[in-house]
Amino acid sequence: MHFAPLISGWSNRFTICTNGPDDLTDAQRQEIRRHQVPMYDSPIRSIDSNDGIVQQVVLNDGTIIPCRGIFFKPELVTGSDLPRAMGCDITETGMVVVDEFGKTNVPGVYSAGDAASRLYQAIAAAAMGAFTAAAINNELNMEAWGRSG
Numbered sequence: 001m002h003f004a005p006l007i008s009g010w011s012n013r014f015t016i017c018t019n020g021p022d023d024l025t026d027a028q029r030q031e032i033r034r035h036q037v038p039m040y041d042s043p044i045r046s047i048d049s050n051d052g053i054v055q056q057v058v059l060n061d062g063t064i065i066p067c068r069g070i071f072f073k074p075e076l077v078t079g080s081d082l083p084r085a086m087g088c089d090i091t092e093t094g095m096v097v098v099d100e101f102g103k104t105n106v107p108g109v110y111s112a113g114d115a116a117s118r119l120y121q122a123i124a125a126a127a128m129g130a131f132t133a134a135a136i137n138n139e140l141n142m143e144a145w146g147r148s149g
């Protein structure tokens, strides 16, 4: 549902296809109607393209929706069980729990990027990685400093 306001910032002409039964609440349906966004709940039969450019979406009930682009909601899953296997706390949505410097609950284990954030953007992952790298470097230097003194 949060896609609708997001996409309305880019275009005032878009259609929602739920691809079959959905879990929208009555209030959310009313909200979509209020914004006059067309919505179809018939399952999608095909997405037709020409030279790699989408042309139309065809629904099982025969409806044809001409379009020039498609946004879809992917189901994102964590690519590795390593953090869980190492004993890191994981949120209900599968994210590694970290502090602002990428530190997990397991001493010496850090996490950054998509594994520990829900933003899923390269620049955000890189920024988080930079913070985390600085924190790791600091921890290693402090350890070495402590050993040598």
Ligand SMILES: Cc1cc2nc3c(=O)[nH]c(=O)nc-3n(C[C@H](O)[C@H](O)[C@H](O)COP(=O)(O)OP(=O)(O)OC[C@H]3O[C@@H](n4cnc5c(N)ncnc54)[C@H](O)[C@@H]3O)c2cc1C
Residues within 6 Å of the ligand: 079, 080, 082, 112, 113, 114, 115, 119, 120, 121, 122, 123, 125
């Ligand atoms: C289809 C798609 C389109 C996207 N488009 C954009 C976009 O337009 N703009 C944007 O900013 N972001 C986009 N993103 C998101 C962006 O790709 C991610 O936010 C970013 O790559 C996250 O970087 P990361 O280093 O956290 O994770 P990843 O890039 O996923 O890197 C994790 C790496 O760890 C490796 N790995 C996993 N398990 C292990 C293991 N056990 N041992 C060793 N290595 C392991 C993986 O092979 C992978 O190479 C897109 C993502 C997808 C899937």
